[in-house]
Amino acid sequence: MKPAPFDYLRAHSVGEAVRALADADGDGKIIAGGQSLLPVLALRMARPRLLVDINRIPGLSTITPVDGGVRLGALVRHARLAGQTAHPLLAEAARWIGHTAIRSRGTSGGSIAHADPAAELPVVAAALEATIHIAGPGGTRATTATELFTGPLETTLAEDEMITAIDLPSPQRWGFAEFSRRHGDFGLVTVVAAEVAGRWRLALGGVGGVPLRPAEAEHLLNDGAPVEQVAAAAAAAVTPSGDIHASAEYRRAMTEEFTRRALTPDTERAAA
Amino acid sequence: MNVEFTVNGTRHEADVEPRRTLADALRDDLGLTGTHLGCEHGVCGACTVLVDGEPVRACLMLAVQADGSSITTVEGLAGDDGTLHPLQEAFSAHHGLQCGFCTPGMLMSALDLLHRETRPCRERIREELSGNICRCTGYVGIVDAVQAAAEEMDSA
Numbered sequence: 333m334k335p336a337p338f339d340y341l342r343a344h345s346v347g348e349a350v351r352a353l354a355d356a357d358g359d360g361k362i363i364a365g366g367q368s369l370l371p372v373l374a375l376r377m378a379r380p381r382l383l384v385d386i387n388r389i390p391g392l393s394t395i396t397p398v399d400g401g402v403r404l405g406a407l408v409r410h411a412r413l414a415g416q417t418a419h420p421l422l423a424e425a426a427r428w429i430g431h432t433a434i435r436s437r438g439t440s441g442g443s444i445a446h447a448d449p450a451a452e453l454p455v456v457a458a459a460l461e462a463t464i465h466i467a468g469p470g471g472t473r474a475t476t477a478t479e480l481f482t483g484p485l486e487t488t489l490a491e492d493e494m495i496t497a498i499d500l501p502s503p504q505r506w507g508f509a510e511f512s513r514r515h516g517d518f519g520l521v522t523v524v525a526a527e528v529a530g531r532w533r534l535a536l537g538g539v540g541g542v543p544l545r546p547a548e549a550e551h552l553l554n555d556g557a558p559v560e561q562v563a564a565a566a567a568a569a570v571t572p573s574g575d576i577h578a579s580a581e582y583r584r585a586m587t588e589e590f591t592r593r594a595l596t597p598d599t600e601r602a603a604a
Numbered sequence: 605m606n607v608e609f610t611v612n613g614t615r616h617e618a619d620v621e622p623r624r625t626l627a628d629a630l631r632d633d634l635g636l637t638g639t640h641l642g643c644e645h646g647v648c649g650a651c652t653v654l655v656d657g658e659p660v661r662a663c664l665m666l667a668v669q670a671d672g673s674s675i676t677t678v679e680g681l682a683g684d685d686g687t688l689h690p691l692q693e694a695f696s697a698h699h700g701l702q703c704g705f706c707t708p709g710m711l712m713s714a715l716d717l718l719h720r721e722t723r724p725c726r727e728r729i730r731e732e733l734s735g736n737i738c739r740c741t742g743y744v745g746i747v748d749a750v751q752a753a754a755e756e757m758d759s760a
């Protein structure tokens with residue numbers, strides 16, 4: 333369980349990092365928190381020739397207010413996100429990521445780039461229609477969460493591109509509900525509901541290759557349909573696969589139940 | 605690559621391959637074998653150390669990434685004269701360990717918790733230690749020990 337040999341470059345600017353990736357000709361990888369990459373290297377599921385460490389690039393660790401929301405630098409650690417008060421939905425989601433020692437290293441940019449469909453931040457990014465800022469050797473571009481995620485651990489990021497920041501609007505109202513077998517484990521089902529500029533969005537994690545937006549359920553929700561009906565529509569929108577942790581039917585049933593919970597205020601949930 | 609870091613107050617220099625994890629550098633290059641390796645992919649918590657005061661999986665950090673930082677391992681808990689840390693005393697008194705394999709990681713995770721919260725309740729202790737796996741104790745003694753140490757350290 334040791335990584336294969338690689339060269340290591342400690343980048344001091346975004347420009348230096350993306351140039352190094354471009355020079356590595358598809359055989360280089362960014363290392364941020366390393367909380368997903370190091371297991372992949374140790375299992376030798378990846379054997380890059382070069383690792384570009386972005387941890388010492390200045391200016392990427394800030395949480396700044398932007399019009400109607402926050403901008404997360406790519407190096408904002410999950411622990412920081414869990415502790416901030418500017419964006420309560422992000423704080424709640426971050427508390428569900430792994431364990432303390434993993435949250436102290438893992439980064440927002442790494443989590444989005446890794447694009448695990450069961451990870452919390454990609455689901456939040458999908459629900460909030462986040463804008464992802466990306467730098468490449470030729471300049472910068474911005475994309476949306478929907479355009480970025482294309483499959484499990486697959487994105488539209490090019491091999492020489494780097495996420496620099498993520499803009500997430502602050503919802504007026506929101507709900508977050510996750511079902512995992514043990515606190516800190518990846519969610520079997522994660523549901524995020526968020527009302528932005530008067531419209532509700534829903535995103536479902538863990539029940540597809542990418543965070544899913546159930547269109548019919550969102551329609552019903554915005555038309556004021558009862559929660560039960562919205563939850564049923566969300567479950568109807570997913571075709572999860574089964575694995576050792578849970579069958580497909582179980583995951584669909586949990587999608588319905590946890591959509592219901594995400595849309596039910598805690599106080600009512602406690603009374604029910 | 606040359607790296608330089610402070611471990612338990614002592615400066616060390618080492619020439620490490622980039623692929624060497626911090627855990628391997630501590631154990632094999634520095635001889636500090638208190639930090640244990642179980643799973644080597646972040647799941648068991650046995651390798652947990654503090655880097656610049658933050659808990660870190662030493663198996664998920666490259667030694668080259670720790671260049672310039674200050675690291676605390678389980679060897680740094682006891683006093684210079686060998687006096688055990690209150691957490692170590694409590695683990696012994698409350699049967700918080702059997703084989704001892706998970707113990708270094710448990711101690712470092714618990715130390716981090718007690719740095720942040722003076723009197724955590726049992727539920728909080730369980731939640732915070734949920735990233736550390738023990739195959740021997742059933743966790744009851746460990747939770748007892750952390751609670752006892754918290755009281756001891758808070759009233760000291």
Ligand SMILES: Cc1cc2nc3c(=O)[nH]c(=O)nc-3n(C[C@@H](O)[C@H](O)[C@H](O)COP(=O)(O)OP(=O)(O)OC[C@H]3O[C@@H](n4cnc5c(N)ncnc54)[C@H](O)[C@@H]3O)c2cc1C
Nearest residue numbers: 362364365366367368369430438439441442445451495646
């Ligand atoms: C035991 C354990 C439990 C976990 N549980 C959860 C969980 O419950 N929920 C969850 O969401 N995550 C979980 N994780 C993973 C999470 O903690 C990682 O932080 C996250 O998925 C990756 O972030 P990172 O900064 O560590 O990225 P790294 O591991 O450094 O990189 C991951 C990938 O992203 C790329 N990358 C990193 N940063 C950038 C960037 N700025 N631009 C472009 N590409 C980049 C890397 O090249 C690599 O391919 C867990 C991990 C462990 C070890």
Ligand code: FES
Nearest residue numbers: 642643644649663
């Ligand atoms: S050896 Fe590092 S977490 Fe298991």
Ligand code: FES
Nearest residue numbers: 702704738739740
């Ligand atoms: S004491 Fe044996 S693994 Fe915990």
